[in-house]
Amino acid sequence: MKKYILRRAIELLIVLFIVSIIAFLLIRLAPGDPAQILAGEHVTQEILEEIRERYGLNKPLITQYFIWMGKVLKGDLGRSIRTNEKVLKELLYRFPNTFELSLFAIIIASLVGIFAGIISSVKRGSFFDYLTMTIALFGVSMPVFWLGIMLMLIFGVWLNILPISGRLDVGINLTRITNFILLDSLLTLNFHAFFDAIKHLILPSIALSTIPMAFIARITRSSMLDILNKDYIRTARAKGLKENVVTYRHALKNAFIPIITSVGTEFALLLGGAILTETVFAWPGIGRYIVGAVSSRDYPVVQGSIIFIAFLVCFVNLIVDILYAFIDPRIRY
């Protein structure tokens, strides 16, 4: 198993390596002089020269890459052109928000998705099955940002029971320790902030959960169906075991592997793909940070964010792989 994990880790390292090359090339591919892009508007020739020197822009491309990569490995993702803040610092400041949102969304998606998937597989062809699968189809066809706006309209404007934007009410003071707001508010026993943070989480995480929910429901259903048709389940049934026992103890246990994998990959995708939800709900996360950077051509931020997200996605996938290997000892490449 160690060998398998090691192999996966190396594969992911290669992926990260290629991502780093792409991110590196980003500034070179973009129209304009890289030094000018890095320096921002209206700087003197001196500063341009200094930047060329610092990033080795006069040297061959390969040398440039190694200079840049050396900095990245030391945690230096450069500074934003717009705000002159360190990109890594900004990303780390925003990441907890994206993480909390994604975590909430994936929990909702898994609970509802797995439950619905199991029921529709057990009652295959029933009204419930059709209903679930239709909803799942709507789920994947729905523009997340529109769903977000509609949720805002219904719960925020018409019913006026939930906040529609931001991470925390502006009037709330919270001592930041880890920057994970839920954690920080518990640590400081600031329950007012805690419940407010939860309230702000509800609508965005529901909006964000729809697509993974649909996928998880579909996968749960199909893998449950696969297993329910297997011989040993039939044997179990023939032995006269209760249907519930068959379903939940035998079938579900075996169907769990693909389900966990899909939950894991979906979670990884959410971490990088919460862009739309974050924009709709003015959520101060990584996604909104990237969109802002792209529209104002803040390349160091785009660059840093890609690497950061690719790293996250790879990391989560690696953990999924490891889990996978634990759950299913048969996997030994």
Next chain:
Amino acid sequence: MKSIRLLIGLVLIGLLTFGLILNTGCKKKVELVTLTFAKSGDVVKLDPADVTDGESITVMDNIFEGLIRYKEGTTELEPCLAERWEEGADGMSFTFYLRKGVKFHDGTDFNADSVVFSFERLRDPNHPYHKYGEWEYWSWCFTEIEKTEKIDDYTVKITLNDKFAPFLTTMAMFTVFIVSPANYEKWKEEAYAHPVGTGPFKFVEWVKDDHITLEKFDGYWGPKPKIDKLIFKVIPDASVRLLELQKGTIDGMEFPNPDDLDKIKGDANLKLLTQPGLNIGYLAFNLGEDTPGYDPHFKDVRVRQAVYYAINKKDIVEHLYKGTAVVAKNPLPPTLWGYNDEIVDYEYNPEKAKELLKEAGYPNGFETNLWAMPVARPYMFDPQKIAEAIQSDLANVGIKAKLVTYDWGTYLDKTEGGEHAMCLLGWTMDYPDPDNIMYVLLDPDAATVGSAGNVAFYRSSKIHELNMLARTTFDINERAKYYKEMQKIIHEDIPWVPLAHSQQMVVFRKNVKGFSLYPSGDYHFDKTYIEK
């Protein structure tokens, strides 16, 4: 399994005790009065001399002070850090007698040295702190200052190299707010993020794009502020600002969406403060052939006229400003002296526009771009919307304009660098003198690529001549004549399409009292209080 549960249990208990300790640690509960005011955009920098935009200035109004200030809610001058002043012969020098016993927030004394520092760092290219900023405003309207000298610890003499009629009014401006020299020694190029002044509030923290917190300065020389904590919260969307205000999570906000005015007036918990602002929202053509964004189409005055005729200003003011503004025909606001009311505005006339385009050789129109700022401004509440309305008006006569936008700081940088063909911009006057528009926004002196206040890059020698005359003349009637003449020339040359002069608007919750709007657009919270 059991051990895992045990572990989780232990961790939880640990967290809780940790939390308890932290919580009891800061449990000294005194009722602090906090006022949260929502702004539409973040500050660019917190160095009063290195910014030109209202978002930054309105925050610094509370941290810093100048030698002179405006009397509450007016454009009249009154002493501030200078207790009195004397004008030298010919108006070529001014001596300021400074207030004693004033302290900066960092504990250092306010004295002649700090005044000299605050001025000289802007003026003298060899000053050790000169390189830390661009000091645009200085180059726009303080170049008449020859030098600033210390006479004794509490006396400062400012010598001019030329007569400058608006001089005293400019001394109330943010550019010459007095900063703490010790603070610059400490932070150097980072000082813009750690402002230290003598004002009623001291700086606590700035979380970019989120909020700025100020705290009552206990050592303030004047009447102490009545609120303990002042938070400027950045909420770019006007509707969200209003929602938060209605919920009571914030106490006040700027720039309400005109679409929401009825709602505000109908809400018993809110009150709307308005005042005709000394401002102008305009569309500028880029006439600078040396700029990257120069569009040769606009070289022909007939094309500029065509654009002027094509834009339905009245509809824009009526429906997008919702009547909270008046249509502009001059760069100067109508409430200011020197306004030329004899100018007859070009009317809305798309047919005439088409004709002019045909005459100019573009019967089928042409393609160009129109820049619009991303944030609400006091002179333009929703620039994006106005830009789209103008885009549609222009399309009607055949001019296809692509809309361009950037975040606020970048937008200013790029327009000052002349990267636009046409751009929307505006101005809230920083001192109530026509000079602040005619010289700062329309004089060739202000048309340097990269730091232009004159984003039209309109370089008229006639305007320059008149500006110089007006600056060195002290008789107000004489000066008014020059400004009226300038408005005529500008009306013919059309470097701009003046769009609207809008009202300043802020909304507060009913229990917030003691806040006055200033014609200059400044926000001062030192007299503001919250009624229980």
Next chain:
Amino acid sequence: MEQKSEIYFIWKYLRKNKTAMIGLFIIIVLIIVAIFANIISPFDPLSQSLKDRLQPGFWKQNNMNFLGTDEFGRDILSRIIYGSRVSLTVGFIAVIIGVLIGSIFGILSGYFGGWIDSFVMRGVDVMFSLPSILLAIVIMAILGTGLDKAMIAIGIAYAPQIARIVRSQTIVVKNMEFVESALSIGESHLMIIFKHIIRNVLSPIIVYGTLSVGSAILDAAALGFLGLGAQPPTPEWGAMLSRSYQYIVAGAWWVATFPGIMILISVLGFNLFGDGLRDAIDPTLRY
């Protein structure tokens, strides 16, 4: 001959699939609306009338503007109708770009194997490590913003998935006997690719392509919503939503509601039809 009958069988199978037929119906209606937009739509989608801004529609007996007007007094119905043109064009062209790029790489990779294969597949892995919308946004960071660039970006973002499918199909075909016999009689690789491989990878491409049109419409709308895709005043469904937020708060819910419903319906149409097509052509493609 053989082709024709294949299509016939697929159609026969498809026709029994009710949901697929619903999907096909939606697609056909959309195409008709798009083609005849200038005839159907009651107003010019771009013409503004500031005094008629934010008017409600039929539910308030507005017989002029059936679905109300937007913040510039433009007719929302007309904008939605013209929007179908934009969205369908973007959807199809983006997928064609994706299919072209993906097929080239997929065929090369599957047919020649070796280092080309591992190179291409690593690249595909990389692109999979980023969510497709993020990938599209990153590409737009290089290309710049605008509708045309959004199409290209989405196309490129979709290529890896297609490359993967094409590759696996190519490997299957390549190992068939007739390919070997063709090689032995001296046919060139190019000939084999064109004569045999392409024909055999066509059906998965069609299935996946159809499904992708739906997601491409969705992603283009998302880019429009973010302000990176279609630029004002283009009547694009996503862009129509992008600043609707403040009008929702002000009570004008219709500004955001209808364009979103249109996106939902059209994506649903392509998904339904694509699912049916997949079941009809090759059920093994189901995940």
